Amino acid sequence: MRRELLGCGLSEDGQLGLGSRSAACVKLPEQIVGAPLSSSGTAVISVACGEKHTLLLAEDGKMWSVGGNDAGQLGRGGRGAGSFTIYPVSFSGGVEMIQIAAGRSHSLAVAEDGRLFAWGNNEHGELAMPRYISCQETPKRIAELTEVVQVASGPHHCIALLENGVVAVWGEQSDGAILHSPQIVSQLTGIPIVRIAAGGRHCVAISAGGGVYVWGHNEYGQLGTGDTLPRSSPFFLDGMSSMRIIEAYCGDSHTLLLSQEGRLFAFGSDAQGQIGGGRKFDKHTNPAAVTELMGSTVTRVACGRNHSVVVIGGRLYPFGQNANGQLGNGSAMNQPLPRQTDELDHVVSVFAGFDQTFILRSVDTPIMTAGPSCPLKTPVFLDKAKVLDLLARHEKLDLIGLLESVLSSISCINGSFLFDDEQHFLHEGSVHGVNLDDAMDTFGALGDSSDARQYAELIIDTLSMSVFSDDFNPSATASVEALRVYLILVWFHGFVTNVTKDTVNRLHQPFAESISKLRPVFRNALEKWWVKLPVRHFNRFVTVMMSAVRCLVKEKVDPQECRTYLEILASLCAINKVTNHIPLENFYVHELAENYNLKMDYVKWAHGQENKETGVTCWSSYPFLMNAAAKGELLYVEAVISMQTSMNGARLNLFGFDLFFEQPFFELTVRRNHIVQDTINGLLSSDRRYLQRPLRVHFMGEEAEDAGGVKKEFFMILFQKLLQSEYGMFVEDPDSHLVWFSGYDVEEVNYYKMVGILCGLAVYNSVLVAFPFPLALYKILLGQQPTLEDLTELSPIEGRSLQELLDYQGDDFEDVFCLTFTISYAAFGSTETSDLKPGGADIPVTQSNKADYVQRYVHHRLCIGRNGEVERQAAAFRDGFKLVLNSRIVAFFQPRELMELVIGNENYDWSELRKIVQYKGEYHANHPTILAFWEAFFELTVEERKQFLQFLMGSTRLPVGGMSSMQMYVQPTAPEVLPVAHTCFNLLDLPNIADSKELLRRLRISIQHTQGFTLV
Template identity: 55%
Template structure:
């Protein structure tokens, strides 16, 4: 069977191309006069007016038939209507790709984007001057170019350009007659891919299937209940997410076809044209045609009051049938879709006023692809494939043409890189963006790798200036937002950014974002950002931050880059909630180099206290604290404390106050006894006024002459902190797997709660004095300090076995959770060896954990485990600890910190930069960076493995962790020592005694001995004090304690230790003991020395052991 064109319906004026005595054809007949080729009919599209018909053939020619009262046949002259199909007069060589017909006018679009019109121009529907009332041959509309789609209403016209812009002309909903095409501004930047016209209304469809309508609405044909006409396009939000790809419009009804073959209709249904058995005057909201549910509709067309649908090659007509236009052999109106068995292998349908046409294929297989009834062109877009093809072609003009087409139009950018499958339709206010972000990244990397990249970026800059002009926000379409995700992946936004780059690229984009996103759209954009993978979220941050860094380098104030700060602030808020990228990504380190951040903070605080009008968030960098790195925030903590010391002079000039901060101020002295360090410290903390806690600390050891220049203070914290965490005090418990500690939750009768306040004060004091402390708490503690709630991730960190068990509960995919896990809403606490069960909620013991409530169970479990405890004891302990901490650090700066930043301020970090370490080292006496011994040292140092470098750091400073400010804060000094000695570290001062030798290999050997020797002494030597050895029972108990800890004793002997050996031991263990405690104790009598295998540090909490 060859392809054929059939027609039925009204034929009085010859509009079917046949001459009959009867006015109607009720059974579809082959249109014999239609153009043919060897495959049968060559017609690929039919457009029907009220009394005339146009045919578009495969070779791009137009033919016409029917009435010609206004010259709509396009043949020239004042000829009458025709019952024979003849060609339309057109310029030689013009190839047309689409046709449309109104009541008495015609439109055609050529392959090169030119538009031609003819017929009646009474209402301006031809887009020609009002002086022309009728045009008998096709005439070009010179104001339109690059058009790819057209549609015609009764007396109006609509066009879609390659750039995604929509133009209209002719009679409008408000009665105006427009003779020159005008832009539908409210659709600008929305990626419109399809336009359709009804008699007096228009429909536009976006790339993600969103539907927009405007025009007359007297029967609800716009999809709204309000019968008043709408002169501006409105969004039919009800259809979002359904994936509409095609529409058909009649006189007063509309039909929408979705990507999965569902059909929705609305508008006038008085004659059954909406497809529901029960007719009604109007339907004002889109409704799925129930009789077609389950069927896969592939094509749809609408006449004045009838509708045609194709399912599996068969036609399902419904609506008015007075002229036989349904083609079912009768003239009875049909209210619901019914298959016409006689019409099979139908590939396309076309409907006019009261006539219908059917294209039957010669192929036996049925096309199940959903789409328009005839092939149409779509607006330009960018994909990885078409960009790669253009680049590989070797023709720069191809690339330039693609760049110009896409980047000159916000609509085309928003239409680019969409998923090819149904994911592109899942777009809306509560859905995703539909962009394949990985394709965006890969495509722009291709552009970056080509040799002409600079020329292309110059062109992109010019085109973006056009596309990012202010667009209408009348319709809050989420599809306008895509360009804010796509454009940042252009390399020019992130590499070699300078003031010119920011001016040409960053500023237009971010200004456009701030000016064109209302609150509703802003919320959508934030949700999209929050759902991005880390690499794409990071990219947005890096691009915005690059602009800020450029402004900072130029010493510009925040108000000069407020668009970028606004976006970064929103991104940071998202990141705080979802933890997508590390906090450090937001740091602008250049702030410390280009601005006096301390002075900025003081001015900011002064302005707030005086309620100064100059305290706009864009006047001070301190208002954007997330840009400050952790070191800067740590410095501000101390500035804030100094500010409070000088609050009485706050009416003075800020600069004068700031200058006075560097004068000597009182210090806080803590006197402790070496044998009672914990009790003395806690008692001292309890009796301090909060104002004392914000003074520099000096520690005095009873019987110790040394002045505290920082070393005693550091040693004090390194000893007192591990001791206070020991089980004998009952304040904390250690997890056996992670070796992290948490609040014990023991009742007050056993564990004095006030001790937690004093410990909190002590930790705050350590921060204020910039001392890292061995404080093995999980991140959850720092969340509590910042008034945030711990999460399951925190429990996993503290107690991996317990936390991962809960995670496996959440990850379990089966439906038999109750049988597999056998859990109810209770939690067990260990209290002094006794297990006590507590209900997580009222009636929890009888409430089983299942698939529906498991998340609630996990949330309650974590809350009780980390925040409440048995009888609320953990809550009380944590509350007092936090209160004590804020006694020391009652600063608004705390709100600047994130939990991990605060954690690093307390315990340091492991962000090693060994090249920076070398730059920060200072030299004493004869040493300098060019000295042979120093040159040999660095040569030896860089031969160490990373693990050995960390051991060296432990050897040098007493810790493998770095201050929050990084390597530069270590303040390491190297001084000469005898050429026969080993390297010796003074951990309290980060001072290294380096032998004066120039042999790098020998220095490496000695360095390794010092590092490993220190580790060996910590692990293998245990000395039991003379006063314990003197009592056999205590001596035996000490040995048993070591064995119970799993430590194997290799050698044991009684010995006396002289003062010189004791001094050496002190140097090796000074990070754990006071001088007098170690030296005086072990030289006062005979000791028991043991060589062991294991870690004796597990037992150091016992008063019986020295090392």
């Protein structure tokens, strides 16, 4: 069978092209013999129907017309007399057409070069021509519109889609206003529209992500908004965002939507059966699948005024009004349900309008999928293959043109780099649909090219006309699809390469300000996308914002100038606390301490907090920017001020002499063999005010004065004792060797408060302690919830078991695990069980509730404990800790930073240790003894080097600032003695010998003896 075009329906004005002898109503499809032909049959690829006229588009780009011509709508010159014979329409210059549309008595055609031509009636502004022109008898270009890719028409109104994604309308609008020139639909700015449709008095636009946007009359529910209220601007049908809609079709008062899978949704009037519901209801206000077609794959759809036609498996299924035979079933009876027309098969395309239907048949067409009945051009988007191909072929001018075309349009940017498969659909806005790896690779290739700098300037200049333009108001856009630009652009190399203050002003600042202008619902949507980003893409966003902040910090600008970036970074940091996407260090601005007086900044911030001042931006408002060393320095400075204040309170100046009526220090005298009890007694008998004074420790019977070293050893021995099982306060996990609150009934819960006080005192007095608790403790101190990862750190076997439970996807879950919402604790040789929720013993753990079970298990295990004992013990510890460290600065810390503040870290950089050493006396960096010492030192094993740190400083761990923040001194001593350490001052007495082997031998002897103090 050759390709053939058939038509049915109203034909009294010759609009079917069947000749003058055809019936007024053709009830069975007849072949359109006069249609243009090719070697394979009919050459027609598209048909557009007016009320009395018809337009036909041939595969060679030529256009033909037939039917009534009362307003010149045939485009052949003249008006009045119609034509029952199909004739071509002439265009100047022989331009080829790619798409056609028709209204009641006007016609439209899109040329291959993007020009739009219009002719026919203009009484309602249909031609976008001045009101004094009532009709146009030959095609005339609409000069205001260029680069048009699609056009659609209702009876008296028109809608066009441009290559840059702009949607424009003209003609008689739903509110009665008549537009004689195209007007941009501003609410669709930023939305990558790929399909448009026009009904009687309403319009529909479909985006690349399957978003459905409707506006216009709605008296029959034809907008699908759930009501009958008209919409003067595009309204996003959120309920359809997960349905993967790809096409829209409009009748006079009904609308059909087609999904990628071939599902058909309908809404609006069904009075004539035009939405196939089977019941003649006037109003259907919500989109609903056409029940009769469920289970079938609809591939083609067309709407007339009050009838609809769909194609399934090459067969025609019409429904709706049939008074003029437009359903082609040989009857004039309306058909309320879709019914197959038996005589027709091999249908590849279907077109309808007013009361006519045209069918295109071909036996040579492969199996069809859901889509349009004729080829449609869409706006231009970026994709990786296209850009890489242009780069590979060195087509620089073409590439520049492509970049300018896409990046000058927010809509086109938002339609770029979308996944090829179903991932690009909106899915109710929870998925952005962008293949960010393609964006990363594409911008990376541009950044790696030899013309990278030129491309960067071009992109920045182009973005200034789109995303960064004052005309773009992100809060006025219709849906979250306009937000993709904020994910795509961060991979532009200009954000992180050769960043200067000028770059920040031209690129980072407008980008960040655009995000800050988003209304809350869109900002929340963007942040939900951030949460789900893979690590590389989340980190890129952070890197972009940080590059701006670091640049401005180096310029020493006022923090107020960075506020926009800082607010975005605050959101990203909050997300990162939950997702653990990237290390905390990625948010650090190490240059802060170098360029600003953070101590004064903190004072300013604290004053503002106390006085509830707003509008003042301080670095201290964004503590995540400060590295742990900077925060620790603030805490230590505050501690010193607090100590000095407390000491001043114990002093009276009389006649120029300081008289202390109270001890200016917090003195503790303890016995080594009774260090725990003596310490607790000392704390219990001391006034709480003394805790704010510098701590001095004296070991009874020992000579050393505490200049720092004694209290280092005091804390080391004390915590070793407290953590032993004989006290029953803490339990050690046999696998991780970390400890946790015992959960046992301890006679005096205040002991935990004492341990908290001691931990706070160590920090307050700048002493690192060996405190083998997991990160969970520091989360609790900061009011954060521990996670499964924290339990796994403490108890690897327990944590892995819970993770296996989460990972298991089998249908036999309950049979395999046999769990209920309970938790068991071993206590004194027996096992006790606690419910994780009311009635937990009777609630089985299933596939659907296992995540809830794990969350409750972790919380109970780490935060509640048997009979609530862990909760009480942890609370007492926290109270004691805060009794000493009652500082706002503590809240600045992240859990891991606080952990390092207490116990230090093990980020050893032994070469850095050599750099920080200061030499006294005759020693200097190139002294023979010093050279021999370092040669000997680097002969030590890593464990021996740690012992050296213990020997020198009283701890193997480093302060939060690392080795670079330490101080170490080396001074000469007699050649015949062993090296001696003064831990109070990190001072090493080094015998003055230049023999590295002998120094190594003596070092190894010395570092084996690291406890006890004597005068040197």
